[in-house]
Amino acid sequence: MAGVNRTVEFYGLSTCGWCRKTKQWLDEHGVEYKLVYVDLAQGDEKEQAQKRMALFVDRQSFPTLIIDDGKRVIQGYQVDEMQEELG
Numbered sequence: 001m002a003g004v005n006r007t008v009e010f011y012g013l014s015t016c017g018w019c020r021k022t023k024q025w026l027d028e029h030g031v032e033y034k035l036v037y038v039d040l041a042q043g044d045e046k047e048q049a050q051k052r053m054a055l056f057v058d059r060q061s062f063p064t065l066i067i068d069d070g071k072r073v074i075q076g077y078q079v080d081e082m083q084e085e086l087g
Contacts, residue, residue, distance in 0.1 A: 006031075006032075006067065006068060006086065007034075007067070007068055007069060008026070008031060008032065008033035008034070008065055008066075008067050008086070009033065009034050009036070009052070009065070009066040009067075010022070010023070010026070010033045010034065010035045010036070010063060010064075010065055011036050011038055011049060011052075011053055011060075011062065011063065011064040011065075011066070012035065012036070012037055012038070012062050012063045012064075013037060013038060013039045013062045014037040014039055014040050015039065016062050016063065018062070018063055018076065018077040019037075019062055019063040021077050022063040022065070022077050022082070023035065023063075025077075025079065025082060026082075026086070029082075029086065029087070031086050033065075036049045038050065038053075038060075038062070052066070053066075055070065056070045056073045057073060057075060061075050061076065063075070063076065063077065065082070067085060067086070072085050
């Protein structure tokens with residue numbers, strides 16, 4: 001399913017090593033994504049990020065990737081899953 005017109009929302013923490021590794025993997029593989037550092041977000045942006053994550057996951061953990069509006073969700077630094085989905 002890798003290819004054009006994928007949407008990837010990346011929710012992370014600025015202090016999270018696994019989030020840094022995920023960002024590096026996405027960048028190295030040319031994946032476009034929207035990144036929100038939940039710990040740095042304030043006010044409405046933080047609230048919206050938390051609500052958005054809650055639609056797709058039972059608990060917040062980081063990193064979280066929401067792909068194609070929730071058709072696929074990957075939590076944690078899951079190289080095999082990212083490769084399979086986003087190649």
